[in-house]
Amino acid sequence: DTGPEEEHCTGRTKYDIKENARFLLYDVNPGEGFNLRRDVYMRVANLVHHLNEREPWVLVLPPWVRMWHWKSRDVDQDRLKWSEFFDVGSLGKHVPVIELGDYIKKRAPIIDEVYHLQGVVDVTDWDTIMIDRCQRDTRFQQDAQGKWRHWYFGIEEIYAEKFNCLSFFGQLSLMATFLAENTTGKLIFLPRAENLLHGEYGEHSSLFWKARRSMMYAKPLRDAGDRFRREHLGSDDVTDNTVLRDWTTVKSQPRQAVGGAYIAVHLRRGDHLHVRGRELPSIKEAAKHVKKLLKKLALDKVFVATDGTEEEYQEFRNYLKKHQVHQFQPTRQEVGIYKDGGVAIIDQWIACHARYFIGSSGSTVSFRIREDREILGFEQSTTFNRFCGDEESDCEQPAHWTIVY
Numbered sequence: 176d177t178g179p180e181e182e183h184c185t186g187r188t189k190y191d192i193k194e195n196a197r198f199l200l201y202d203v204n205p206g207e208g209f210n211l212r213r214d215v216y217m218r219v220a221n222l223v224h225h226l227n228e229r230e231p232w233v234l235v236l237p238p239w240v241r242m243w244h245w246k247s248r249d250v251d252q253d254r255l256k257w258s259e260f261f262d263v264g265s266l267g268k269h270v271p272v273i274e275l276g277d278y279i280k281k282r283a284p285i286i287d288e289v290y291h292l293q294g295v296v297d298v299t300d301w302d303t304i305m306i307d308r309c310q311r312d313t314r315f316q317q318d319a320q321g322k323w324r325h326w327y328f329g330i331e332e333i334y335a336e337k338f339n340c341l342s343f344f345g346q347l348s349l350m351a352t353f354l355a356e357n358t359t360g361k362l363i364f365l366p367r368a369e370n371l372l373h374g375e376y377g378e379h380s381s382l383f384w385k386a387r388r389s390m391m392y393a394k395p396l397r398d399a400g401d402r403f404r405r406e407h408l409g410s411d412d413v414t415d416n417t418v419l420r421d422w423t424t425v426k427s428q429p430r431q432a433v434g435g436a437y438i439a440v441h442l443r444r445g446d447h448l449h450v451r452g453r454e455l456p457s458i459k460e461a462a463k464h465v466k467k468l469l470k471k472l473a474l475d476k477v478f479v480a481t482d483g484t485e486e487e488y489q490e491f492r493n494y495l496k497k498h499q500v501h502q503f504q505p506t507r508q509e510v511g512i513y514k515d516g517g518v519a520i521i522d523q524w525i526a527c528h529a530r531y532f533i534g535s536s537g538s539t540v541s542f543r544i545r546e547d548r549e550i551l552g553f554e555q556s557t558t559f560n561r562f563c564g565d566e567e568s569d570c571e572q573p574a575h576w577t578i579v580y
């Protein structure tokens with residue numbers, strides 16, 4: 176039962192969606208940003224992996240709706256497909272996936288069962304899963320015909336037949352058992368999927384890293400990043416020893432990546448300054464630190480990934496006048512093509528190829544860059560670094576999330 180819906184996957188990566196397959200759609204708390212959502216994807220993908228140990232299930236990719244951080248008002252960023260940002264064929268090599276838009280082109284836009292996930296009140300209740308009273312307003316409403324209406328990513332024809340709140344605190348395998356044994360619908364929807372946790376050994380398991388490695392960025396974004404590396408930073412994969420092999424065949428990776436002759440910094444500003452201000456440096460202190468690093472590493476180039484303002488970037492450059500400071504600055508036309516989400520990925524892609532990376536405390540943008548560097552095979556001392564706040568006395572450096580194959 177493969178149809179035109181799967182055509183965006185190349186022949187090499189095309190997977191079958193079995194006739195009897197069931198489908199799992201999910202959503203995340205609306206306030207969460209792009210890179211936290213990527214983490215939730217990994218949890219859901221591994222839930223689908225567990226489900227497939229019993230019967231065929233397919234993960235339905237929820238469209239990307241405009242996020243608060245996507246500030247380009249002149250660009251249409253509503254209901255974007257995953258293929259804008261990721262190589263969907265590669266995702267499909269870990270678990271079968273289909274974009275929601277493609278799903279409803281062929282099948283009825285009916286969700287059979289909704290399980291609105293919520294945490295448990297008593298956090299000592301590990302291994303809890305039960306249909307429960309809803310703890311808060313879920314914004315699901317039943318109409319006169321008994322259909323459950325909701326925003327559903329802005330796709331009006333979708334409705335659900337059944338709705339429940341589900342309290343959950345436990346392993347992914349517990350959720351898989353529940354779905355396999357207590358549900359029968361063709362399409363199941365799990366809103367608030369951030370309530371799922373990573374599986375058995377969490378971030379330290381090969382399953383986590385399989386899901387992570389399958390999240391290859393879309394080729395046009397990688398190409399744009401590679402072009403910038405070549406043209407502005409003199410960096411290419413052969414010289415830098417960062418040639419990426421097909422992740423499905425890689426069983427280990429010696430830490431031999433050299434990286435381009437530049438330091439990459441991720442300077443998270445904007446709303447993070449309010450939430451984690453104490454742990455973020457002033458621009459001046461960040462620049463002072465980078466100056467020291469450049470000297471220590473005998474480098475001259477800096478690549479800056481940031482959501483900061485143009486003023487903040489110029490201030491940073493001014494402190495580093497004697498050095499080459501670069502930023503990926505897309506034209507309006509390029510923003511239209513890549514979207515704000517794609518521009519952030521291009522920044523991440525350039526940053527993860529640097530000889531040395533230093534990120535911002537607590538930002539999932541920095542986390543994802545570090546994971547990419549683990550995948551590329553960098554020495555951990557060049558990766559697990561962060562800026563300290565100017566007044567921070569105990570500036571703990573990021574824990575090493577070591578890749579597992």
Ligand SMILES: C[C@@H]1O[C@H](OP(=O)(O)OP(=O)(O)OC[C@H]2O[C@@H](n3cnc4c(=O)[nH]c(N)nc43)[C@H](O)[C@@H]2O)[C@@H](O)[C@H](O)[C@@H]1O
Nearest residue numbers: 207208209210211244450480481482518519522538539540
């Ligand atoms: C304060 C909290 O921060 C959490 O953000 P955090 O983990 O950094 O990471 P994200 O969840 O991805 O949200 C931050 C967003 O800001 C933009 N952004 C941040 N850094 C860069 C950069 O270097 N380059 C570009 N081009 N864009 C950047 C980008 O759109 C990114 O998805 C959020 O998930 C929470 O919702 C909350 O806002």
